[in-house]
Amino acid sequence: MTWANPEFFWLLILIPLYIGYKVWFVLTKKDPSLTFSSTNFLKDLPGNYRAYLIWLTPVLYVAAYTLFVVALARPQLENSNIERSAEGIDIIMSIDISSSMLAEDISPNRLSAAKSVASDFINERLSDRIGINVFARESFTVVPPTLDHDLVKNMLETIDVGTVRDGTAIGMGIATSINRLRDSEAESKVIILLTDGMNNAGEIDPITAGEMAATFGIRIYTLGIGTRGTAPYPVDDPVFGRRYQNVEVNIDEEMLTQVANQTGGQYYRATDLQELIAIYDEIDQLEQSEIEEIIYIDREDLYPWYLGSGILLLLLGFLNERFFARSPLFYS
Known part of the structure; x- marks a missing residue:
């Protein structure tokens, strides 16, 4: 596999920067609070799947962004055919x-x-x-x-x-x-x-x-x-x-x-x-011996697969956030 535009991989640097910013924002954000004398009784309450799905949205978005970057880099499958003639x-x-x-x-x-x-x-x-x-x-x-x-x-x-x-x-x-x-x-x-x-x-x-x-x-x-x-x-x-x-x-x-x-x-x-x-x-x-080689190179673009997969993950992240869980990492 080769890459037509490998310079786009530099865009991946934005992922850790963006996640770090959002985590810092959540940790420093001051939300309204309600004081209880004790929270021990909350330990026995059953868990909810939404507590886990809330982290799925950022994962899906980051994965979709990564696939978009890979698509921009244009992965290509290279097939080489060599025609050789030799005068022995x-x-x-x-x-x-x-x-x-x-x-x-x-x-x-x-x-x-x-x-x-x-x-x-x-x-x-x-x-x-x-x-x-x-x-x-x-x-x-x-x-x-x-x-x-x-x-x-x-x-x-x-x-x-x-x-x-x-x-x-x-x-x-x-x-x-x-x-x-x-x-x-x-x-x-x-x-x-x-x-x-x-x-x-x-x-x-x-x-x-x-x-x-x-x-x-x-x-x-x-x-x-x-x-x-x-x-x-x-x-x-x-x-x-x-x-x-x-x-x-x-x-x-x-x-x-x-x-x-x-x-x-x-x-x-x-x-x-x-x-x-x-x-x-x-x-x-x-x-x-005199050997002549003619090399034929055929390149097949693979970026549609990465682009399609990225769009699918982006859609799944949107649906998860919209209907199942709202992620604090992506909303200020």
């Missing part, structure tokens, strides 16, 4: 699933952290079609770009190391993603590629794939994930069980930077979980 972005998230993604320099491991942060990113992209591509020695599409984000997140959870032969075919990961976006009619097309290594497999090198992406107007954001130096990698020993060995972290940052730059994207390096979250947040801000 087509996004492919290309994720490295080579065995090195099991390294635990980012808790619980690189792949699990990447999946968790990617899922949060998907939740923020309400108007965008999102798909998932994975790569190791080969590359394949897990789910093509779609607005069914629940499906995308469910399929994201299923990806794991060992689905395809081990290796890191970054160029193939980019090429497969391009194949899913090249016929898109979206105004903006984006690939978010995440890897922790160097290209060592596949028929297409990443630089050539990047040039292909630029030809189709596709921006690529490349993410290198992994600490600097060495990282703990789990090894399952048949005799001693699981143990860890430190492996070198080799990310071809120069190549990833070149691929991103030639498509108008950016390269990022995430050495811990917080950096990875911050990177996805930054990409979320860089790639904003």
Whole structure:
């Protein structure tokens, strides 16, 4: 509820002033009196309903005045209808699933952290079609770009190391993603590629794939994930069980930077979980969907209800005073 003329509420100040004046007048008024030696016998006389109705008149009048003030303030019921149109972005998230993604320099491991942060990113992209591509020695599409984000997140959870032969075919990961976006009619097309290594497999090198992406107007954001130096990698020993060995972290940052730059994207390096979250947040801000909103506001005046109720209370107060009880508060 809104108020068209809220300044009229200042008139309510008159209520306590008026009542205070009338009470003071009754208490100080000197009426003719008759002296009795004792008034004890009056206690046993039965009461009369008029003794109570005498106070009803001022209550009704004050309530009626309050409703008149509310009516003057013009209460309105506001109904808003929003017409929204969104021009979304087509996004492919290309994720490295080579065995090195099991390294635990980012808790619980690189792949699990990447999946968790990617899922949060998907939740923020309400108007965008999102798909998932994975790569190791080969590359394949897990789910093509779609607005069914629940499906995308469910399929994201299923990806794991060992689905395809081990290796890191970054160029193939980019090429497969391009194949899913090249016929898109979206105004903006984006690939978010995440890897922790160097290209060592596949028929297409990443630089050539990047040039292909630029030809189709596709921006690529490349993410290198992994600490600097060495990282703990789990090894399952048949005799001693699981143990860890430190492996070198080799990310071809120069190549990833070149691929991103030639498509108008950016390269990022995430050495811990917080950096990875911050990177996805930054990409979320860089790639904003265009959303137009038209708001229609319909206001319904409610003052007739208050005005009618005030008139009814005023009439009841007049009838009560005229025929049932005369109030000393409203007559001098």
